[in-house]
Amino acid sequence: MASFGLADxxxxxxxxxTGLGGDFGDYDRNLQRQRIEQKVRDNYxxxxxxxxxxxxxLAGGAALAKNGASLAANAANSGAGLNRxxxxxxxxxxxMGGAYGFGSGEGEGRLAEASKGGAFGLATGGIAPxxxxxxSAATKPLIAPIAARLQPQxxxxxxxxxxxxxxxxxxxxxxxxxxxxxxxxxxxFTVADAMGLNGRRLLSTVARTPNDARQDVIEALVRRQxxxxxxxxxxxxxGFGATDTAAQRATSLTAARDALAxxxxxxxxxxxxxxxxxxxxxxxxxxxxxxxxxxxxxADDIAGDSIERALTGFRARMxxxxxxxxDFNRVLTLKKDVSDAxxxxxxxxxxxxxxxxxxxxxxxxxxxxxxxxxxxxxxDTFKSQxxxxxxxxxxxxxxxxxxxxxxNIGVFNDLSAGEQTAFRSGYADPWISRIESAxxxxxxxxxxxxxxxxxxxxxxxxxxxxxxxxxxxxxxxxQKMFTTANEAMGGSKTADNLADMADMAKFDxxxxxxxxRGSVKDAMxxxxxxxxxxxxxxxxxxxxxxAKIIMETNPQRAAEALNRATLKGVSDANRRALINTILxxxxxxxxxxxxx
Numbered sequence: 001m002a003s004f005g006l007a008d009x010x011x012x013x014x015x016x017x018t019g020l021g022g023d024f025g026d027y028d029r030n031l032q033r034q035r036i037e038q039k040v041r042d043n044y045x046x047x048x049x050x051x052x053x054x055x056x057x058l059a060g061g062a063a064l065a066k067n068g069a070s071l072a073a074n075a076a077n078s079g080a081g082l083n084r085x086x087x088x089x090x091x092x093x094x095x096m097g098g099a100y101g102f103g104s105g106e107g108e109g110r111l112a113e114a115s116k117g118g119a120f121g122l123a124t125g126g127i128a129p130x131x132x133x134x135x136s137a138a139t140k141p142l143i144a145p146i147a148a149r150l151q152p153q154x155x156x157x158x159x160x161x162x163x164x165x166x167x168x169x170x171x172x173x174x175x176x177x178x179x180x181x182x183x184x185x186x187x188x189f190t191v192a193d194a195m196g197l198n199g200r201r202l203l204s205t206v207a208r209t210p211n212d213a214r215q216d217v218i219e220a221l222v223r224r225q226x227x228x229x230x231x232x233x234x235x236x237x238x239g240f241g242a243t244d245t246a247a248q249r250a251t252s253l254t255a256a257r258d259a260l261a262x263x264x265x266x267x268x269x270x271x272x273x274x275x276x277x278x279x280x281x282x283x284x285x286x287x288x289x290x291x292x293x294x295x296x297x298x299a300d301d302i303a304g305d306s307i308e309r310a311l312t313g314f315r316a317r318m319x320x321x322x323x324x325x326x327d328f329n330r331v332l333t334l335k336k337d338v339s340d341a342x343x344x345x346x347x348x349x350x351x352x353x354x355x356x357x358x359x360x361x362x363x364x365x366x367x368x369x370x371x372x373x374x375x376x377x378x379x380d381t382f383k384s385q386x387x388x389x390x391x392x393x394x395x396x397x398x399x400x401x402x403x404x405x406x407x408n409i410g411v412f413n414d415l416s417a418g419e420q421t422a423f424r425s426g427y428a429d430p431w432i433s434r435i436e437s438a439x440x441x442x443x444x445x446x447x448x449x450x451x452x453x454x455x456x457x458x459x460x461x462x463x464x465x466x467x468x469x470x471x472x473x474x475x476x477x478x479q480k481m482f483t484t485a486n487e488a489m490g491g492s493k494t495a496d497n498l499a500d501m502a503d504m505a506k507f508d509x510x511x512x513x514x515x516x517r518g519s520v521k522d523a524m525x526x527x528x529x530x531x532x533x534x535x536x537x538x539x540x541x542x543x544x545x546x547a548k549i550i551m552e553t554n555p556q557r558a559a560e561a562l563n564r565a566t567l568k569g570v571s572d573a574n575r576r577a578l579i580n581t582i583l584x585x586x587x588x589x590x591x592x593x594x595x596x
Contacts, residue, residue: 156545157565163198164562171562178555184470186231186477188224191558192550193480199550200487206547207488211540213547220551221485225442228478232446233435235478239463239471241421242428249425250392257385264378265332272328272372277318280363284315287356307356314338314360328371335364391419395426398458405457412462427462443490447478 181189192199345354
């Protein structure tokens with residue numbers, strides 16, 4: 001236990017109180033005796049005296065750190081950085097130095113000694129963490145190459161712990177990221193992906209330096225990236241509920257509509273009365289006049305245009321100007337022919353023809369509806385189902401980069417539930433086609449085309465209500481996984497080639513050349529250079545263990561490995577904090593003696 005310079009006062013006081021180890025009731029005499037004895041010990045056996053003080057500092061520092069009485073130790077335990085640790089250590093040093101100064105002083109001089117000791121402790125306490133870090137950094141290059149080969153797992157854990165600290169993550173966060181990925185059907189998501197940049201940099205080291213895990217890692221990354229297209233196509237299909245292509249959806253919906261229409265229109269025929277076509281005929285006459293007058297009593301031989309000829313042909317099927325067609329079935333057949341002509345004009349890009357014939361089609365519909373209430377219901381059903389089919393094309397057009405997201409979302413929100421389902425099918429189809437048509441090379445990132453301002457607005461708005469967030473997460477992970485693979489395998493191969501060449505050069509010919517020239521000095525320099533070159537690299541055994549951890553996809557095994565690495569880092573931090581506290585305690589005691 002630290003006495004902070006008050007050991008002699010404590011012993012003198014106990015002797016005065018009990019008479020044990022001193023004169024009963026005589027504190028001053030006992031104190032003088034204690035100090036004489038200490039000086040004798042210091043003079044007679046200074047090594048033993050110093051050893052005793054060191055032992056006291058060790059025990060006291062350990063007790064302070066263990067019991068949470070050291071600010072620096074507490075900061076280290078909480079994972080504080082070097083600057084904050086130095087600040088806390090400076091406060092520790094000031095407090096300990098002040099306490100030792102106060103205990104070492106006499107009478108009115110105690111406050112002055114406390115001030116001097118506090119100032120000295122503040123300075124040395126602030127320097128101590130930097131000194132420890134500097135010594136560690138200086139000795140590590142000398143020790144690590146050998147120690148890493150003897151204890152590869154320890155150094156692999158240290159590398160993982162450092163990467164997690166720099167990434168600002170924890171074993172629990174990484175484990176949850178793997179669990180979430182597996183729940184979304186992406187169980188190929190690795191620790192390296194979850195750790196972000198620092199995980200990717202570790203994986204790059206694995207992929208670019210010779211080691212036994214290198215080939216397995218690269219092959220795993222290539223396999224994963226090769227399957228990106230299939231995963232993304234499935235993600236889009238599931239997200240939008242597009243289990244079939246737009247063409248297949250249109251065909252099935254059309255077949256269902258036509259089958260129901262046959263039934264509904266058959267019922268409409270059975271309950272139909274006579275059809276009044278007078279309004280339809282008048283509409284044609286109003287459109288092509290004076291064409292009709294030319295037909296009845298032609299004033300010249302100029303023929304009408306193609307639209308007039310078409311209308312005239314349909315008029316001829318309605319009336320001969322003596323009688324008017326009234327049979328429901330014959331009028332329905334005429335109406336179907338007009339509908340086909342409208343669709344043909346649309347497909348041919350004949351907008352005006354389609355518009356004029358469409359007006360006639362509406363007139364015929366109105367006449368048939370008046371003749372049969374069942375026809376009205378059948379017509380409404382047919383139109384409603386046709387709107388659903390048309391929504392497929394609307395969705396397909398919305399996927400074009402020329403279509404604005406805000407406009408597309410407005411159109412989608414105005415659709416009925418059935419129309420929105422069809423819209424999703426049409427919208428997903430072009431995206432899936434682009435994914436499938438992109439190169440299958442592992443260097444191709446198919447996720448990139450799905451990440452833009454347009455998709456960022458449209459995907460959440462158009463996706464199935466319960467799948468929008470999952471689709472977004474899956475696409476984002478695919479982007480992360482590509483970035484991981486690209487950083488590990490992409491870029492210049494110069495570094496890879498140099499590493500492979502160095503690995504193959506097990507024998508340096510310059511050593512033998514020096515010996516053959518009789519120059520032992522040159523041979524020794526070449527050998528030393530070879531050793532240093534070998535030593536400065538990370539041993540393959542360490543890299544292989546790092547690879548095993550960062551390529552892990554199982555959440556439980558990943559948590560176990562990362563927790564082990566984190567505990568190793570905490571243990572190292574605690575050890576440095578203990579050394580720091582002991583140094584502060586020892587310097588506080590020694591500094592006050594030196595100042596006096």
